[in-house]
Amino acid sequence: MEWKVVGLCPQCGGEVTFEAGTHLFHCSFCRTNLHMITNGPLCYMIPPWKGLDGPEEHIVHIPYWRFKGMRYRVVGRNKIEAGALDTTAVACTGLPVEASLGIRPQVGVLRLIPDSRYMLPHNRPAREAIEHISARLQLLDNHSAHGIERFIGETKCLIYAPFKMARVKGPPSGKGVWRLAPLWDRDNENVWRSLSAQAVARIKRGLMQVMAPGYRFFPLICPECGFDLPALSGAIVYPCQGCSRVWQVNGDGLTQIEYRLYNPPSGITDPVFLPFWRLSMTLGGMPVKNRGQLSRFVISYRTIPRKWDNQPVTLFVPAFKLNPRLFLKVAKWMSLANIVEDSAAGLDEPMGLHAVSLPLEEAAQAIKIVLAELFKGNNPRLLGMIKECRLKVDNAFLTFLPFKKQVMELVDAFSGHAIPKAALL
Ligand SMILES: [Zn+2]
Ligand SMILES: [Zn+2]
Numbered sequence: 001m002e003w004k005v006v007g008l009c010p011q012c013g014g015e016v017t018f019e020a021g022t023h024l025f026h027c028s029f030c031r032t033n034l035h036m037i038t039n040g041p042l043c044y045m046i047p048p049w050k051g052l053d054g055p056e057e058h059i060v061h062i063p064y065w066r067f068k069g070m071r072y073r074v075v076g077r078n079k080i081e082a083g084a085l086d087t088t089a090v091a092c093t094g095l096p097v098e099a100s101l102g103i104r105p106q107v108g109v110l111r112l113i114p115d116s117r118y119m120l121p122h123n124r125p126a127r128e129a130i131e132h133i134s135a136r137l138q139l140l141d142n143h144s145a146h147g148i149e150r151f152i153g154e155t156k157c158l159i160y161a162p163f164k165m166a167r168v169k170g171p172p173s174g175k176g177v178w179r180l181a182p183l184w185d186r187d188n189e190n191v192w193r194s195l196s197a198q199a200v201a202r203i204k205r206g207l208m209q210v211m212a213p214g215y216r217f218f219p220l221i222c223p224e225c226g227f228d229l230p231a232l233s234g235a236i237v238y239p240c241q242g243c244s245r246v247w248q249v250n251g252d253g254l255t256q257i258e259y260r261l262y263n264p265p266s267g268i269t270d271p272v273f274l275p276f277w278r279l280s281m282t283l284g285g286m287p288v289k290n291r292g293q294l295s296r297f298v299i300s301y302r303t304i305p306r307k308w309d310n311q312p313v314t315l316f317v318p319a320f321k322l323n324p325r326l327f328l329k330v331a332k333w334m335s336l337a338n339i340v341e342d343s344a345a346g347l348d349e350p351m352g353l354h355a356v357s358l359p360l361e362e363a364a365q366a367i368k369i370v371l372a373e374l375f376k377g378n379n380p381r382l383l384g385m386i387k388e389c390r391l392k393v394d395n396a397f398l399t400f401l402p403f404k405k406q407v408m409e410l411v412d413a414f415s416g417h418a419i420p421k422a423a424l425l
Contacts, residue, residue, distance in 0.1 A: 004018070011030050066155070067087055069155065091123075096193040117209075223254055234357040262399065264413040283371075286382065
């Protein structure tokens, strides 16, 4: 289930609804596509579902990380578990609150955060929260074996949930005791937890700081030729269909980035180009030293281009979203495909380039899982070595590979494998 956000269009003031975690802001009133950025992660608030009951009550918003993406686990010699992940974890330590928000439809629509003194800044890094989620999930998993586990994140944002904080006077000292209860959860609205003196101090200190997410917007228009850039939800790199330049969000604007584009073999007209991160690496501690060797370990029956023996180990990881299972398969196909790398084309004419929605850092997170997918079922010895392997990515760049358009699918021009059109998210 998607979390929806309501915000106001900075150009016309119209009310716009969009998905949490996406930078795309499409206003149907003034028909503009804007890219939204903040100084830190994107953050939203859940409005309290009702007001306060008494004068001694206050509202405090406590941050939760929301992660959405893919989760992979290598279990045993032949199995990779792949699943979609959409979860939350508290982004503040030392407070007696729920570990996660859960999926609660009654939470309703989120809001963009106004500059506010009622938001507690987060003090728990995303990485640490992810480790916590991992531990939580492993309790649910049947497998206790510690294989390789990876989260490939597509979305990472903060959601601020409202709590009410109230002071009650009572025995034995007669002094006030602070307590906290969720205001985003109607079912547990009266479940109060007592706050320690430390937690109260932490909240009060936190609330002294004014949270100012500082949203900034810029129009999605090619800085070179003025063409509208593709308004794809979740995109981070935008190719221009007008001039084939590719733009990356950088600070408050768009910067052109280099890419390589491979011409399709002859006979394919009007191809679609899908983006891939071409990653070259060193696998310390593994007997796989070059691209040729890697391919021979996996597809010993096929002729490998001779020059692959002089190239570093290379993988092509999708730079666009797919379902978790297909993502791995496509990475495997393309990493083994006999892509004719001499065919890199220039910028001369407009091409059908697909937007990039998976950042390089996340693609790099997938490397060990893609290696496991390659060795799974045909080389258990190498599969077993991946976990301890000292991975070093030496070179990474964006490439666009040609696919042939068919009615229901896109067929890779080099390997002949097909991706259903409906799978392109
Ligand atoms: Zn507007
Ligand atoms: Zn352009």
